[in-house]
Amino acid sequence: MPRVLNLLFIACFAMPAFAVDQDEERWDAVRDDLFGDRAIDKGDHLMALQAPFRASDAALVPIGVEDRRSEGDPAISRVWLIVDSNPVPLAGMFEYGPAAGSIDLSTRVRVNAYSHVRVVAETEDGSLYMVREHVRASGGCSAPVSADDEEALKDMGQIRVRAWDRGDKGGADLQVGIRHPNFSGMQMDQVTRLYRRAHYVKDVEVLADGERVMRAELTIAMSRDPSLRLASGLQGEQDVTVLVNDSEGHEFREALTVSPRISDFDFSAVE
Amino acid sequence: MMRSICVFLLTVGLPLSVHGTNGLAMEQLADGIYVHQGVHEDVDSGNRGDIANIGFVIGDDCVAVIDTGGSPAVGEDLRAAVEQRTEKPICHVINTHVHPDHVFGNNAFVDSGAEFIGHHRLAAQLSARGEYYREAMARMLDTELDENVIVPPDRAVEDSMELDLGGRVLRLQAMPTAHTDTDLVVLDQATGTLWLGDLLFVDRIPSLDGSLLGWLAVMDDLRDIDAERVVPGHGPVSLDWPEAAADQQRYLEVLRDQTRQVIDAGATIDQALRHVGRDERDAWQLFEEYHEGNVQSAFAELEWE
Numbered sequence: 001m002p003r004v005l006n007l008l009f010i011a012c013f014a015m016p017a018f019a020v021d022q023d024e025e026r027w028d029a030v031r032d033d034l035f036g037d038r039a040i041d042k043g044d045h046l047m048a049l050q051a052p053f054r055a056s057d058a059a060l061v062p063i064g065v066e067d068r069r070s071e072g073d074p075a076i077s078r079v080w081l082i083v084d085s086n087p088v089p090l091a092g093m094f095e096y097g098p099a100a101g102s103i104d105l106s107t108r109v110r111v112n113a114y115s116h117v118r119v120v121a122e123t124e125d126g127s128l129y130m131v132r133e134h135v136r137a138s139g140g141c142s143a144p145v146s147a148d149d150e151e152a153l154k155d156m157g158q159i160r161v162r163a164w165d166r167g168d169k170g171g172a173d174l175q176v177g178i179r180h181p182n183f184s185g186m187q188m189d190q191v192t193r194l195y196r197r198a199h200y201v202k203d204v205e206v207l208a209d210g211e212r213v214m215r216a217e218l219t220i221a222m223s224r225d226p227s228l229r230l231a232s233g234l235q236g237e238q239d240v241t242v243l244v245n246d247s248e249g250h251e252f253r254e255a256l257t258v259s260p261r262i263s264d265f266d267f268s269a270v271e
Numbered sequence: 272m273m274r275s276i277c278v279f280l281l282t283v284g285l286p287l288s289v290h291g292t293n294g295l296a297m298e299q300l301a302d303g304i305y306v307h308q309g310v311h312e313d314v315d316s317g318n319r320g321d322i323a324n325i326g327f328v329i330g331d332d333c334v335a336v337i338d339t340g341g342s343p344a345v346g347e348d349l350r351a352a353v354e355q356r357t358e359k360p361i362c363h364v365i366n367t368h369v370h371p372d373h374v375f376g377n378n379a380f381v382d383s384g385a386e387f388i389g390h391h392r393l394a395a396q397l398s399a400r401g402e403y404y405r406e407a408m409a410r411m412l413d414t415e416l417d418e419n420v421i422v423p424p425d426r427a428v429e430d431s432m433e434l435d436l437g438g439r440v441l442r443l444q445a446m447p448t449a450h451t452d453t454d455l456v457v458l459d460q461a462t463g464t465l466w467l468g469d470l471l472f473v474d475r476i477p478s479l480d481g482s483l484l485g486w487l488a489v490m491d492d493l494r495d496i497d498a499e500r501v502v503p504g505h506g507p508v509s510l511d512w513p514e515a516a517a518d519q520q521r522y523l524e525v526l527r528d529q530t531r532q533v534i535d536a537g538a539t540i541d542q543a544l545r546h547v548g549r550d551e552r553d554a555w556q557l558f559e560e561y562h563e564g565n566v567q568s569a570f571a572e573l574e575w576e
Binding site: 050139155173175179261264 | 536
């Protein structure tokens with residue numbers, strides 16, 4: 001979404017009460033679709049969902065899953081990220097591999113209307129757990145094609161990986177950026193006034209020293225230039241491979257050796 | 272706080288003057304040059320979208336209007352302000368960029384026969400964003416806005432253009448992507464008055480909807496213009512140049528440098544939002560409303576450097 005929309009949606013919108021019920025109805029449908037009649041328990045003891053209460057850019061809403069498990073808690077094999085009121089509610093399914101160091105995950109999604117954002121986690125024994133937050137944002141999927149999109153199209157498939165030492169948590173954070181316009185199919189082209197065909201990153205696989213850290217199946221709900229930050233369980237220098245497929249059958253690949261850096265910036269110093 | 276005030280206003284249904292009747296306070300900056308200062312608020316029914324600086328220049332033959340305000344009501348008031356001061360026809364309506372607080376008064380000038388002029392990307396941008404803006408503005412103004420509220424330019428400024436108003440010439444320059452990708456500056460050569468549109472914010476926090484690096488580059492070019500005074504898109508209407516840009520320059524540089532710093536240190540966008548530019552908080556009005564959006568834009572732009 002054009003950043004300009006944040007000019008417009010900053011203040012003054014009270015959330016109508018009925019929207020909450022609508023949200024629940026949508027969730028029931030999504031839940032039925034994805035999980036059938038499987039029970040879903042509260043998951044706050046296993047993970048936390050980080051999402052802004054009010055998004056400053058609905059096309060680029062930062063979402064984080066934070067591992068909250070302690071010893072004795074079950075292993076988690078995959079998580080689903082869901083934005084209830086999006087035209088395609090499932091933003092992505094993220095499956096952790098043997099080289100994953102934790103379920104920590106950060107990414108950026110589009111949010112098309114005030115909505116609950118949910119993460120459902122599946123443990124190794126097949127139980128489901130959920131956490132959710134409410135996000136105020138609007139128009140994230142339908143923002144017109146912008147100059148930034150054209151820029152991303154030009155460099156489409158460029159993959160960038162940076163690695164950061166996770167310190168006491170062990171392993172390394174891998175920051176994976178994929179240059180791609182991720183057209184949602186709902187965005188109007190300014191010149192032709194036609195809707196640009198959906199064209200987005202569908203599958204991403206990240207390996208560390210040949211072992212899978214994560215495999216992700218993504219949808220149009222991911223922001224332009226999809227960004228995944230995930231935790232490798234490997235210490236120190238490692239060979240990282242990123243494999244990407246998009247909805248038009250393009251394949252992109254990057255393989256490089258990274259040495260996780262120790263950040264000298266004190267991110268805890270919040271005023 | 273902000274939100275609760277807004278909700279209150281919407282709830283009690285403040286009487287709206289959808290039609291311009293109020294009369295706009297106009298400041299005369301120089302011979303034949305009048306500007307109205309918008310308020311430092313977000314658009315709502317109380318301020319009728321009157322949040323941007325808008326004005327006009329009277330030549331010997333005719334008048335050029337520069338930006339028209341955030342609603343048809345404000346546009347009508349501006350037209351009344353012109354007609355109060357001169358009987359000369361309005362020959363041009365110049366839009367400095369695509370944002371609705373600057374162009375949603377256009378419709379009030381359509382039957383004046385004026386020619387609408389904008390950046391060469393303005394027509395495409397209005398066409399793509401117009402409907403979206405219309406819905407959002409109608410909601411914020413709590414009024415109906417029909418399709419005619421969007422008035423595209425009749426004439427595009429490819430690079431530069433001169434408009435002769437009789438006895439004075441306005442020079443228009445289309446800029447590369449900066450605040451938006453439709454920024455146009457206007458120089459009245461007779462008095463050395465330079466309209467910067469939203470390339471310059473004073474007191475109200477700048478909002479980034481184009482390119483941070485582009486904006487800084489454009490400001491470098493504009494700084495060399497020898498102007499008697501500048502008119503910012505938001506803020507006091509007549510200021511010294513280039514001194515008036517000092518605060519904005521600092522803000523944009525802080526945004527650039529600190530965003531680069533946290534990207535280099537491995538920050539997520541979330542962490543960037545909590546760390547970049549917080550020292551600027553007390554320097555700007557509407558900081559909390561717009562700063563995070565700016566950081567996010569800057570982050571998305573600079574992480575691919």
